[in-house]
Amino acid sequence: MFLFKLLLKNAFRHKLRTGLTMVGLVVAICAFGLLRTIVSAWYAGVESSSSTRLVTRSAVSLTFSLPLSYAGRIKAIDGVTGISWSNWFGGIYQEPRNFFPQFAVDPQSYLALYPEYQLTDEEKLAFYRDRKGCVVGKKLADKFGWKLGDVVPIKGTIYPGTWNFTIRGIWTGAEASTDENQLLFHWAYINETLRKRLGNRADTVGVYIVGINEPNNAALISQRIDTAFKNSLAETLTETEKAFQLGFVSMSEAILVAIQAVSFIIVIIIMAVMANTMTMTARERLAEYATLKALGFPPEFVVELLFGESLFIALLGGLLGLLLTLPLASGFGAAVGSLLPRFHVSAGTMALQMGAALIVGLVAAAWPAWKMSRIDIVQGLRHVA
Amino acid sequence: MSDEALICIRGLSKAYTRADQQIPVLLNIDLDVPAGDFVALMGPSGSGKSTLLNLIAGIDKPSSGSIHIGGVDIATLSEGALADWRAANVGFIFQFYNLMPVLTALENVELPLLLTGLSSRQRKQHVQAALEMVMLTDRMDHYPNELSGGQQQRVAIARALVSDPTLIVADEPTGDLDRHTGEEVLSLLDNLNRSLGKTIVMVTHDPKAASRARRMVHLEKGVLVDDAPA
Numbered sequence: 001m002f003l004f005k006l007l008l009k010n011a012f013r014h015k016l017r018t019g020l021t022m023v024g025l026v027v028a029i030c031a032f033g034l035l036r037t038i039v040s041a042w043y044a045g046v047e048s049s050s051s052t053r054l055v056t057r058s059a060v061s062l063t064f065s066l067p068l069s070y071a072g073r074i075k076a077i078d079g080v081t082g083i084s085w086s087n088w089f090g091g092i093y094q095e096p097r098n099f100f101p102q103f104a105v106d107p108q109s110y111l112a113l114y115p116e117y118q119l120t121d122e123e124k125l126a127f128y129r130d131r132k133g134c135v136v137g138k139k140l141a142d143k144f145g146w147k148l149g150d151v152v153p154i155k156g157t158i159y160p161g162t163w164n165f166t167i168r169g170i171w172t173g174a175e176a177s178t179d180e181n182q183l184l185f186h187w188a189y190i191n192e193t194l195r196k197r198l199g200n201r202a203d204t205v206g207v208y209i210v211g212i213n214e215p216n217n218a219a220l221i222s223q224r225i226d227t228a229f230k231n232s233l234a235e236t237l238t239e240t241e242k243a244f245q246l247g248f249v250s251m252s253e254a255i256l257v258a259i260q261a262v263s264f265i266i267v268i269i270i271m272a273v274m275a276n277t278m279t280m281t282a283r284e285r286l287a288e289y290a291t292l293k294a295l296g297f298p299p300e301f302v303v304e305l306l307f308g309e310s311l312f313i314a315l316l317g318g319l320l321g322l323l324l325t326l327p328l329a330s331g332f333g334a335a336v337g338s339l340l341p342r343f344h345v346s347a348g349t350m351a352l353q354m355g356a357a358l359i360v361g362l363v364a365a366a367w368p369a370w371k372m373s374r375i376d377i378v379q380g381l382r383h384v385a
Numbered sequence: 386m387s388d389e390a391l392i393c394i395r396g397l398s399k400a401y402t403r404a405d406q407q408i409p410v411l412l413n414i415d416l417d418v419p420a421g422d423f424v425a426l427m428g429p430s431g432s433g434k435s436t437l438l439n440l441i442a443g444i445d446k447p448s449s450g451s452i453h454i455g456g457v458d459i460a461t462l463s464e465g466a467l468a469d470w471r472a473a474n475v476g477f478i479f480q481f482y483n484l485m486p487v488l489t490a491l492e493n494v495e496l497p498l499l500l501t502g503l504s505s506r507q508r509k510q511h512v513q514a515a516l517e518m519v520m521l522t523d524r525m526d527h528y529p530n531e532l533s534g535g536q537q538q539r540v541a542i543a544r545a546l547v548s549d550p551t552l553i554v555a556d557e558p559t560g561d562l563d564r565h566t567g568e569e570v571l572s573l574l575d576n577l578n579r580s581l582g583k584t585i586v587m588v589t590h591d592p593k594a595a596s597r598a599r600r601m602v603h604l605e606k607g608v609l610v611d612d613a614p615a
Contacts, residue, residue: 295471
């Protein structure tokens with residue numbers, strides 16, 4: 001009790017110094033948390049992917065289409081329970097900064113493979129019936145203030161012209177990790193238009209989404225699909241949805257590694273700042289520690305005093321930094337919008353933040369505590385004189 | 386060893402090593418201090434009087450010789466045992482008071498008692514009694530920077546006697562005080578010695594301060610040159 005009281009009083013002895021150190025800690029822990037959250041958000045698509053879905057794309061490149069005729073052949077392969085397809089639309093809503101993913105899909109089969117997109121039966125039916133209809137995720141609808149019946153004009157970049165979609169449904173995610181930042185519309189709508197304007201681009205799909213009965217057989221089924229189209233004009237590459245998403249993430253891996261490195265460098269910098277503070281503090285109190293030792297307090301008491309003070313400052317700064325991260329992440333998530341659709345500070349990131357604060361506190365006190373526990377009492381007392 | 390002596394020093398020498406060179410500070414000192422005595426250690430700067438005090442207080446180790454205090458040869462004790470011995474047997478009074486600035490007068494006086502098994506209530510009672518002895522009960526909740534130099538030294542004296550130590554060591558206790566306040570502090574020490582029978586060893590430059598002791602021991606260049614009643 002006395003130890004805690006003394007270290008508490010010591011911690012706030014130089015209010016400005018402690019305050020500035022704590023501000024540094026708050027900023028560092030907050031920045032650390034935000035950067036870790038950016039990395040986590042980047043991998044969000046991977047986390048939300050299903051183990052019962054495979055993605056089949058062109059073996060040459062994702063930018064090459066596959067014939068629609070493959071659908072029936074894939075569905076007939078042993079182990080496949082469902083098949084759907086989608087095309088990346090890549091349109092612009094009002095201006096490029098309003099980016100969000102849009103996919104042309106086969107509504108019935110697609111929604112059957114994505115049960116986590118929760119829509120009412122009425123919404124589904126309305127979507128199926130309206131060739132120019134679309135469904136959107138709740139976060140996306142909230143962001144732009146859309147409601148059922150609204151017409152969303154999207155300027156095509158891959159598919160020329162302005163396309164007007166009527167919102168027939170707004171889905172909510174079955175889980176926190178479900179993406180609610182997409183717009184889905186009828187593949188048949190663009191296919192009909194393409195057939196009229198660009199006949200050779202009609203009846204092709206970007207990727208097939210393949211439902212499977214047994215996740216453990218994913219590799220075997222993937223092999224069966226790719227074997228079925230071997231030596232054809234459009235060979236396929238089938239992988240799990242997770243591997244497909246990881247392929248996207250790996251394109252920006254260098255950036256992610258840099259972000260992770262910066263997040264750790266920030267912690268190391270604040271560790272050095274904190275260690276400097278604790279060393280200065282210990283040096284100033286040399287005579288006090290010598291006095292305590294002269295009175296009979298063991299060296300361990302001085303060690304506990306310094307570690308306690310350092311940990312108190314570091315953990316308090318860490319906690320404040322963590323608390324500040326939450327509103328900042330929320331604001332940051334809103335600012336970047338659908339670029340990082342699921343931007344929230346995870347429990348793991350919070351634990352890492354407090355872990356970093358704990359390590360900063362321990363490392364910062366290590367040297368001064370060791371030094372002060374070994375001070376010569378006579379030399380220490382002379383420090384006053 | 387004298388049977389009555391509380392402190393019995395024999396053949397005590399101390400040398401410091403500076404840049405591979407041995408610098409002798411104390412040379413073959415023999416000294417007995419009976420229980421209840423009040424000794425003033427005097428001598429010019431560098432004579433070794435503070436070193437002798439530090440050795441008696443158990444915060445420094447001799448190069449050779451023995452220091453028996455209450456029958457215990459403290460020169461042979463380990464660091465840990467010496468710390469325990471100091472906590473139980475020695476009260477310290479320093480020139481610059483050496484109070485913890487973040488603790489009140491009461492908390493500063495309570496410090497040595499934290500190393501005992503006393504309950505919080507018992508500790509408070511002891512602290513109250515010690516502060517009464519130095520007439521500072523009305524300032525017990527004040528921090529050192531809210532007290533004058535004389536008051537701070539009185540708090541330090543209360544801290545030195547609160548655990549009822551066998552021995553009180555005082556290093557220039559009036560060195561940082563004006564004459565009047567110094568007199569007050571010396572009167573307090575005199576009172577502790579006479580009324581409570583505390584054994585006090587005090588280092589001082591000031592002959593007037595030394596005259597308040599019962600006995601003056603003079604050191605010069607590490608050698609005990611004179612030992613006479615004050």
